[in-house]
C-alpha cells in the first residue's frame with residue numbers, strides 16, 4: 001500500500017474514543033491524524049508512547065504502534081524505543097501532571113539528551129483522570145478537591161522548564177487553534193527532541209481555563225503569534241507589540257510614535273529571547289504561541305550509533321571468541 | 335592445608351601445601367585490590383584453582399588509617415578443586431595497624447602475619463583505635479598466637495626507589511608491589527606475569543614508563559628481601575591443580591555476566607540495550623558493557639533507576655534485548671515498571687546484584703535477602719522468572735539462560751546475583767562460541783489473523799516489532815482482553831488473565847533441568863541452598879560425606895519457576911537444612927510450598943558462609959540438637975546453641991531474646 005494513499009481516517013484505530021464529550025483531546029487527536037496523513041507517515045513506522053492520565057490514552061486511538069506505559073515514565077520508555085530502533089518515528093504524549101509532576105525528572109533528561117522524539121504535553125492545568133486535583137500548572141489559589149482553601153503551590157511554565165532543560169525545539173499551541181497543525185508539522189520535521197505544550201481544555205474539571213486564549217472575541221488580545229524574523233505584534237487589529245525596556249518586555253501601543261522596528265523581533269535561535277517569551281503570561285502579557293526556539297543539534301541515538309561505528313572501525317567488529325579471549329588467558333595443558 | 339614434603343629451592347626449604355589463603359589488607363589508598371588481583375592472576379596462570387573475596391569499605395576515602403577505611407582482598411589458591419575463598423587466612427599482609435585490627439581475627443592459629451612495621455607509629459595506632467601506649471605487636475595475645483613478621487615495608491620501598499626520580503607520594507604508592515613481591519617469594523610464585531602487567535599498564539596504557547619501572551623495581555626488591563633476609567625460615571609451594579585442560583581466564587561475576595549478555599545478543603541476532611543507573615555493586619556491569627561498543631552494545635546511563643528499567647522495556651518493545659542492572663534499593667524503585675513488563679508480556683532482564691540491606695544498608699557487602707522482593711515485591715499477583723547464579727563464572731551461563739527464557743517466553747526475568755559473586759573471581763574455561771546454542775526467535779510478520787494476545791502452546795504471545803507493516807497494535811499497563819489485547823475491565827477476563835500469567839511462568843519449568851542432588855538421592859539430611867552460597871555448602875557437604883554422614887546437597891539456580899522435581903527431592907530426606915545469607919527466605923518458600931519442616935542456618939553479617947559454619951549446622955541437624963528452633967545463626971565464626979541469645983538492648987524484661995522463634 002502506498003503511504004500516499006493514507007488519509008487521516010487511516011490513522012484512526014478501531015477503538016472507541018473514551019474521552020469526555022467536549023474534551024480538548026479530541027481536537028488534538030484529529031489534528032494529529034491529519035498531520036500524519038499530510039506528512040505521509042508510515043503507520044508501521046510510527047510509535048506513540050504515553051504515560052498515565054487522560055491525555056495518555058492517546059496511543060489507543062492511533063492506528064500505529066502504541067505503548068501506554070506507567071505514570072510519568074513515557075520519556076524513558078520512548079528513549080528505550082529510540083535507542084533500540086532509531087528509524088522509528090516516535091511521538092510521546094503526556095500531560096501537566098504526568099510530565100511535570102511525577103515524571104518531571106524524565107522530561108528534563110530526555111530533553112537535554114536530545115533524543116529524537118516529538119513530545120506533546122497536554123496542559124489542562126488540572127488532574128483530570130483522578131477527578132480534579134490541582135496540578136503543577138494550576139494557578140495559585142486554585143480551589144479543587146485537594147485544595148479547598150486554594151492551592152498554595154506556585155505553578156510551573158512548561159515552556160520555561162523545557163528551555164531550561166536544554167530542549168532543542170520548544171513550541172506552544174492551543175487545542176482548538178488553527179496553528180496546532182502547523183506546529184505539529186514543524187515538530188515532526190525537527191531532528192531531536194521537540195517539545196510542544198498544548199493548552200487543552202478539560203471540559204469537566206477545569207473548563208474554560210484557557211478561555212482568554214480561545215474565545216474568538218478576545219483571544220487575539222491575549223495571545224501573540226510567533227513568527228521567526230518578524231516583530232512581536234498582536235491584537236485583533238494588530239495594533240500592539242512587545243518592546244524590550246530595561247531588559248524586560250513591555251506591551252506597547254503601535255502607531256503612537258512607536259514603529260515596528262522598535263519592537264522585539266522573534267528569533268527562534270535565540271535562547272535568551274525564548275526564555276524571556278516563556279515568562280510572559282496572562283493577564284500581564286499576551287501569551288506567545290508558535291515556535292519559541294529551534295536549533296539544530298546532534299541527537300542522542302545518532303551519537304550512540306556513531307560511537308558504535310567508531311569503535312567497530314577502530315577495534316574491528318568483534319566476535320564472541322575475541323571477547324571471551326580478551327584479558328589475561330592461560331592454558332592448562334593436558 | 336599443608337601436604338607434607340619439603341624440597342629446596344633457592345637457599346630456603348620449600349614446604350608443599352595443597353592450598354593456601356592469603357589476605358592483603360591495607361588502607362583504601364594502599365593498592366590492596368591491585369596486589370590481590372595480581373596475586374590471583376598469577377595463581378591462575380600457574381594453574382591453581384582460585385577463589386577470591388575482595389572487601390571494600392563503603393566510603394570511597396574513609397579517613398586514612400582508620401578501621402573504616404581498610405580495604406582487603408582474600409585469595410584462596412589450591413592444587414585441588416576449591417569453591418570458596420577459604421575460612422581461615424594462612425597469611426595476612428597488614429599494611430597498617432587498622433588493617434591488622436580489622437583482620438587479625440581471620441588468621442588461623444599459628445598463621446603468618448606480615449606487618450608493615452614502618453606504619454605502626456603512635457599516630458597510626460591511635461587512628462586504628464588502639465589505646466595510648468598500646469601496640470598489638472608487643473601483646474602476647476597476638477605474638478604467641480601467630481607468627482608475626484615485622485617488615486618495614488614502607489621504609490624498604492622508599493629505599494628501593496630512592497633513585498627512581500619519583501616524588502615521595504608516588505614512591506609511597508608503590509609499596510603494595512613490595513608487599514606483593516615478598517608474598518610471591520613466600521609462596522614460590524613467578525613475578526613475570528606482574529612485571530608484564532606493570533609494563534603494559536603503566537608503561538603502555540598510561541604512558542608512565544618511570545612509574546612502571548619503579549613498581550617493577552620494588553616488586554623485585556620485595557621478592558629479593560624474602561630471599562636474602564633470614565627472617566623467613568620456609569617458603570611454601572602450592573602445585574598446579576588438576577584442572578580440566580583448556581584455555582582459561584579469570585572472571586569476576588560481573589565480568590561473566592556482562593559477557594553472557596553480549597553472548598546472548600549475538601546468539602539471538604539482537605542488539606543488547608543495557609540501561610542502568612550507577613549503584614554499588616552493579617556499576618561495573620555497566621562499565622564493562624560501556625567498553626564493548628565494538629560488539630554493538632548500546633549502554634544507556636539513565637537519570638534514575640526507574641528510567642533505566644523503563645528504557646529497557648522500551649528497547650524490548652522495539653525488538654531488542656532490554657536489560658537493566660541494579661542492586662536491592664534500585665529493585666525497589668523499579669518494581670512498578672517491572673509489573674508493566676509483566677502486564678505487557680515483553681522480554682526484560684533485570685539484574686539485581688544483592689547487597690546488605692534494608693535501605694542503603696551495607697552497599698559493599700554481600701547478602702542474599704532480595705529473594706522475596708524478587709518473588710513478591712510488586713503490586714498484585716505478578717509472576718515472573720527468577721534465576722540465581724551459583725559462582726562467578728556461572729554468571730555467564732545464567733545471563734545466557736535468562737536471555738533465552740525472557741526472549742522465548744516473553745516474560746521478565748530477574749537474575750539474583752550478589753556482591754560476593756559480582757566481585758569474587760574464579761577461573762573460567764573459555765567456551766568456544768560455536769558450541770553455544772543459538773537463541774532462535776521469531777517475530778511475527780504475518781498480519782493475517784494477528785492478535786497481540788493470542789498464545790502458543792507455552793502461552794507465549796507474539797512479539798511483533800514496530801516497523802512491521804500490518805501489525806500495528808497498542809499495549810500498556812491496563813488489563814488486557816484475552817487474545818485481542820484490547821483494554822478490558824471484565825471480571826472474568828481479569829481472573830483468566832491472572833491465571834494465564836501465572837501458568838505461563840509455570841510452563842517455563844518444562845524447559846529447565848531437574849534439580850540434581852549431590853550425593854545419595856535420599857538420606858538423613860538434605861542441605862539446600864541457592865545463589866552465591868553454593869561453594870560453602872558444597873565444600874561442607876563434601877566433608878560430611880567423606881566423614882560417612884548421610885548428607886546430600888542440592889542447589890537452586892531456578893527459583894521461579896522452581897524445578898519440577900523439587901518437591902520430591904525435599905521429601906526424600908528426613909531433615910532439610912537451608913543455609914542462607916538472609917533471615918530465611920527460601921526456607922519460608924519451601925515450608926509454604928511443600929509443607930516440609932525445613933530449618934535454617936542464617937547469617938546476616940555481610941559475609942559469605944564459612945565452610946565450618948555450614949559443617950557445624952549439619953552436625954547440629956544430624957544430632958537433633960536444633961530441637962524446636964527453626965533456625966540458628968553463626969556468631970563469631972561458630973554455630974552454637976548458647977550463642978543464640980541476643981541482648982537486644984530494649985528496656986523490657988524479656989529483651990534478651992532467643993532469636994530463633
Ligand code: SF4
Nearest residue numbers: 020023054128202203
Ligand atoms: S476529565 Fe477532562 S481531560 Fe479527562 S477526558 Fe474528561 S474532559 Fe478530557
